[in-house]
Amino acid sequence: MAEHFDIAIVGGGIIGASLANHLVTVNAGRLRIALIESRATETAMSSFASGKAKSPKDFNSRVVALSAASQAQLQALEVWQEISPHACPYREMEVWDEEGTGSIHFDCADIHEPALGYIVENHVVVQALFQRLKGFANVHVLDATVTGFTSPENADTAEEGAEAPAVLNRLTLDNNHSISADLVVAADGARSQLRQWMAFDTREWDYDHTAIVTTVTTSQPHRHTAWQCFSVDGPVAFLPLHDEFHCSIVWSLKTSVAEQKLLLDDEAFCRSLTQALQARLGPVVATNTRMSFPLRQRHSKRYVKDGLVLLGDAAHTVHPLAGQGANLGLYDVDALAKEIARACSRQLAVNDASVLHRFERQRMPHNLMAMATLEGFKQLFGTDNLALRWMRNTGMSFLNRQPLIKNQLAKIASGKFI
Numbered sequence: 001m002a003e004h005f006d007i008a009i010v011g012g013g014i015i016g017a018s019l020a021n022h023l024v025t026v027n028a029g030r031l032r033i034a035l036i037e038s039r040a041t042e043t044a045m046s047s048f049a050s051g052k053a054k055s056p057k058d059f060n061s062r063v064v065a066l067s068a069a070s071q072a073q074l075q076a077l078e079v080w081q082e083i084s085p086h087a088c089p090y091r092e093m094e095v096w097d098e099e100g101t102g103s104i105h106f107d108c109a110d111i112h113e114p115a116l117g118y119i120v121e122n123h124v125v126v127q128a129l130f131q132r133l134k135g136f137a138n139v140h141v142l143d144a145t146v147t148g149f150t151s152p153e154n155a156d157t158a159e160e161g162a163e164a165p166a167v168l169n170r171l172t173l174d175n176n177h178s179i180s181a182d183l184v185v186a187a188d189g190a191r192s193q194l195r196q197w198m199a200f201d202t203r204e205w206d207y208d209h210t211a212i213v214t215t216v217t218t219s220q221p222h223r224h225t226a227w228q229c230f231s232v233d234g235p236v237a238f239l240p241l242h243d244e245f246h247c248s249i250v251w252s253l254k255t256s257v258a259e260q261k262l263l264l265d266d267e268a269f270c271r272s273l274t275q276a277l278q279a280r281l282g283p284v285v286a287t288n289t290r291m292s293f294p295l296r297q298r299h300s301k302r303y304v305k306d307g308l309v310l311l312g313d314a315a316h317t318v319h320p321l322a323g324q325g326a327n328l329g330l331y332d333v334d335a336l337a338k339e340i341a342r343a344c345s346r347q348l349a350v351n352d353a354s355v356l357h358r359f360e361r362q363r364m365p366h367n368l369m370a371m372a373t374l375e376g377f378k379q380l381f382g383t384d385n386l387a388l389r390w391m392r393n394t395g396m397s398f399l400n401r402q403p404l405i406k407n408q409l410a411k412i413a414s415g416k417f418i
C-alpha cells in the first residue's frame with residue numbers, strides 16, 4: 001500500500017523547496033508533505049565558495065537575480081541568513097544599446113531601498129532551503145525520480161459492475177515505491193513530465209536564441225552594478241557576484257552565433273565578451289566552463305487540473321533577459337502557500353477546486369503581463385528596423401530623464417507591485 005501524504009511536491013529546485021518551507025508550519029505543522037527530488041542527496045552535499053574567490057571556477061555558473069520581494073520571502077522563511085554571505089546585492093543597473101546613444105541607469109537610492117536585487121548561485125538558495133527542512137518532522141524529503149502519475153482523471157475506469165475504487169493521485173517512483181497524495185504540486189521545471197502526462201495545453205515558441213552562461217573574472221571591479229548591453233544578436237548581462245572581480249554572465253545570442261562562441265577557446269571567448277560589453281569592466285581575463293541553454297517561452301494555458309498544480313518553470317518559462325524566471329515562480333509559491341493556509345483555516349481540503357482556482361486566478365494575469373512585457377523588450381531590442389532602433393534609443397534616454405516613471409519601473413522590477 002502506497003504511503004499517503006496531504007501534499008506531494010515533485011521537484012526540489014528553488015520553487016519546490018520554497019513551497020515545502022512555506023507549508024511545514026501551515027495548520028500548526030499538521031500537513032504531511034513529501035518533497036521528491038531526483039538530486040536530493042547531491043543538493044544536500046553541494047559546497048560553495050565563501051570569502052574571497054580566486055577564480056571563476058569557485059562559483060557555480062547557474063545564478064538567479066532575486067528581486068527585493070523574493071529576498072523578503074526567503075528572509076521570512078528564515079533562510080536568508082544562510083544565503084546572504086554568498087549573495088551580492090546590486091545597487092545600480094546600467095542598461096544601454098550597443099549601436100546607439102540610448103542608455104538608462106537605475107539606482108536603489110532613488111527608490112529608497114538598500115538594493116535593487118541580489119545575485120546568488122542557484123544551489124546556494126536550494127541548499128539553504130533543504131537545510132531548514134531538516135528541522136521539521138512533517139516533511140519527508142525523498143531522493144527519487146517520479147516515473148509515473150495516475151490521477152482520478154487519467155486512471156483506468158473500473159470494471160463494469162464493480163464499485164469504482166476511490167482513486168487518489170498516485171506517484172510512481174524509480175525506487176519501486178509509490179506514494180499517494182491529496183494534492184500534487186508539479187515543480188519539476190521547464191520540461192515538466194507531470195505537465196506532459198496530464199496533457200496540459202501550452203502556448204510556446206522558440207526564441208531561436210541560446211543563452212551562454214558562465215562566470216568570469218574582470219580586470220575592473222563590478223561596483224555592485226548589474227550591466228546589460230543590447231546588440232542586434234541579443235543582450236549580454238554581467239551580474240555582480242559576492243567577490244568584486246567576478247561576474248556571472250548571461251549572453252543570449254541567436255543560436256547560430258552562440259554555437260560559434262561556444263567553439264572559441266577561452267582566450268578568444270574572453271576577448272569577444274569584452275567587446276560585447278564594450279569593455280565597461282575592462283578586459284575579461286578568465287572564464288569558467290561555458291553552459292548553454294536553448295531559450296523557449298512557454299506558458300501553460302491552465303495551472304490546475306484535478307488535484308494537481310503547476311508551479312514555477314513547470315507553468316511558465318521566460319527569456320532570462322530581465323532575470324525574472326525564479327522571481328515569478330517565487331510569487332506563485334507565495335500565493336499558493338497562502339491559499340493552502342486559508343483552506344486549512346476554513347476546514348477545506350487542500351485540493352478543493354475553489355482553493356486551487358483562486359490561486360490560478362491570482363497568478364495567471366500577473367505572469368502573462370510579465371511575459372508580454374519581456375517579449376516586447378526582446379522584440380524591440382532584437383530588431384534591425386532603423387525606425388524602431390531610433391525609437392528605442394530616444395525612448396531609453398528620454399526615460400532616463402523621467403525619474404518618476406523610472407522609479408516606478410525599478411519598483412516593479414523589485415517586485416514591489418505584485
Ligand SMILES: Cc1cc2nc3c(=O)[nH]c(=O)nc-3n(C[C@H](O)[C@H](O)[C@H](O)COP(=O)(O)OP(=O)(O)OC[C@H]3O[C@@H](n4cnc5c(N)ncnc54)[C@H](O)[C@@H]3O)c2cc1C
Pocket residue numbers: 010011012013014015016036037038039063064065066122144145146147187188189190193211213250293311312313314320322323324325326327328329
Ligand atoms: C540561462 C538562464 C538564466 C537565468 N537567470 C535567471 C535570473 O537571473 N533570475 C531569475 O529569477 N531566473 C533566472 N532564470 C530562470 C530560473 O533559473 C528558473 O526560473 C528557476 O530556476 C526555476 O525553478 P524551478 O524550481 O521551477 O525549476 P528547476 O530549477 O528546473 O527545478 C526543477 C527540479 O525538479 C527536479 N525534477 C525534475 N523532474 C523530476 C522528477 N520526475 N522527479 C523528481 N525530481 C524531478 C529537478 O532535478 C530539479 O531540481 C534563468 C534561466 C536560464 C535558463
